[in-house]
Amino acid sequence: MTQDTAATANPAPSDLLPLKLPRRLWLWILIGLVTGLGTGLILSPDAGGVLNADQAAPVGEWLALPGVIFLGLIQMVIIPLIFSSIILGICQSGELSFLRQIGLRLVPYFILTTIVAVVIGITISTVINPGSMIDSADMQNTLHIAEQQAANLQQKTLDDLTVPQRIVNMLPVNLAEASLHRDMLKIVIAALMFGVAILSMPARTARPLIEISESVQALTMQIIGWAMTIAPLAVFGLLADITTRTGKDVLVGMGGYVITILLGLACIMVFYMIMVRFVAGRSVVDFMRGIREAQLLAFSSSSSAATMPVSMLVAERNLGIRPSVTQVVIPLGATINMDGTAMYQAAAAIFLTQVFGVDLSLGETVLLVLTTVGASIGTPAIPGVGIVVLATILTGIGVPPAGVGLILGVDRILDMCRTVVNISGDLTACTVMDRWVPRKKP
Template sequence: MLKQLWFKVLIGMFLGIVCGLILSPNAFAIIPENIALSIAPWIALVGNIFLALIKMVVIPLVMSSIILGITSAGNPEILKNLGLKIAPYFVLTTTVAVIIGIIITYLLKPGLYVSPDILNSIEITAVEVSKNLKDISVPDMIVDLIPVNNAKAELDGNILAFVILSIFIGVALLNIEDDDARPLKDLAKSLQAFSMKVVEWAMKLAPYAVFGLLCNITIKIGFDAISSMFMYVLTVIIGLGLLLVFYLIIVYFSSNLRPIDFLSKIREVQLMAFSTSSSAAVMPLSIKTAQDKLNVPTTISKFVIPLGATVNMDGTALYQVCAAIFLTQLFGIDLTFIEIIVLAFTTVAASIGAPSTPGVGIVILATILQGIGVPVEGIALILGVDRILDMCRTTVNVTGDLTASLVMKKLTGYSNVSEKSARKVVHES
């Protein structure tokens, strides 16, 4: 057991939290606050190096995985069948996540539990949004999805642009002569091999990275930030828990896999997601787990999981709608039924392809809610506990991606056996 990655990560998580509480000025505070805050970045150094290594290869890894996943289908009918099923599935699960978030937030009413003293002490938080949402039309948003400027997309953290580019490349390679397609396929294989080797090196740092990242977070937040927002944090976690149960039900009926068995097979992925708060960092492990432990064909795993890591953000959608309704409760603003419906649609859209910068989704929703009287000051409270909730929603997001891969395996009728033999024609459902 001591040699298993998930157990080492678990030890790193535990030691990181304990050491963080011991050093935190908001907890046991055994050393002066200025010293604790100055050594926190050094403790997190290995963790930040780990994340930097993953970020360095995430774009070539995503692109090569999707291209190889599409081209490995061999038959355009298989690809068409998979694409027509995965899109409505992602929209459906995101909608369910938003509905769960709305219901649980209105039932528990976390905004009514925040102390007036905390509310009065909030300092105005300056939040910059790169674009004025009122000036962006839906057609403009659709056109912006096409990756015209790849360098700008990379600088903006817009991985979705590279996902779309990869889909175009993969589909095009399926529809041209083999001799013409082979060099680009070989390049994609080399890129993936390079990326996976860097990931392999990075994973050796994982337990130490987890320790450093969690220790750094705990030193900074201590008890105060969480205790003052306990009911809000609890509401989001309960919502994410219900969404996880929804996934387990889907897994059972789609693959006849017991919940305890499914969770046992994906525990390394969940622990890594919780520790790093990064779907990109976990994606290689998710693909490997889907193929080796869940017996998902390469064609499905290499297409669905990279795509899901970008657009299937159910945990993020639930979190965003909880945060938005929490803000309205916090400032005593009643939303009409129509406004709730608009908020739900907005949340679904905001969770798809949002930049990977922490708190951006909340900023977008808070900006929209300002139009109905929600002050921007409330964002300060949300961002105070954002990291701990980011860890939780990332765990649910990657679970959703693995669930989607099992569902697509069932719906397409595509198996590892058919991958090794002549590919069968998939019946349209």
């Protein structure tokens, strides 16, 4: 690649991410979060609110409307944003050696952190043993409903493919189909191939493609900027809808399980803080302050994909990460770095083995670790998909698929919490890679 192409592919960070967030967005999101929870509890029939059971669903649907519009705007542009961001991130590096350096470090890093998350999930569920806190009579009363819910989930589970078939299935042979089904892993792989190809082309030929990618990214960021103006209202509506429908009784009834999952997620966050301080050499306080906007948005939207534009912005603006690192790590992390989801799936699987009296041998536990790590890679970064993946994992360890129905009531709240951990992991990876990957010599 010539110097001319490298210069063309190296726009300023402000040009790469022309996204301006509303002033004090994190504060407005926090206000929307608190008022949404409060409104939901006031309205929820399960919490003794002003609505009855028949009124809760339609009122919650109207409350959630701004949130649905917000997520729709983000999802509308997320695929072109991922595609253009990865291409620009690769091209901005100016050389293929950078991609090789970051790839050889990033993929093992993601696998290692996912294994750590799974081990934390299995360990904390085994030590706390939340399954023993479930009353057997209550379990039998809910099992019939759970079977119906699980049957619906089973229709959506992943195909039962062999490992070679899964590898072949990752190839993006049909981008239109991948976009239709939102198969983010295929889209990321295709974007990586396109980026490497453009980087290998002569400067004169590559320049128009890079300029198109810059324009596409600017276009998507403009639409995302519009969406961000209603983010606090979206947070209010989504939280009010969830709380109106579920109330507090569901959380109380599954308190042991909820506490176990939250403790596991907290342990992962402690692990991240250790990485930030001792591996990346950064201040933990400054790091947490810098990413709070992304964390709050992740909590309210339950979507790593919806949070990705803000994650990229705070990584560059607040943390000072190189754009060439941010625009490769964040989209890739939103696809394969799901530590919170992996921990949750492992902990939930152990919880359900305790509830149904399934004893796992050491070999089966190791198999659960490997299965969970593999299943978490490529999990779509959209709300609620973790429970579908969990249904697939359970069939391999002897737990009735109906068991998934027992935890559906609290899954949405826990989905919000594990999404915070997922995007925190992506931003932690950015800080580590920014230090590990050598900077290009001037």
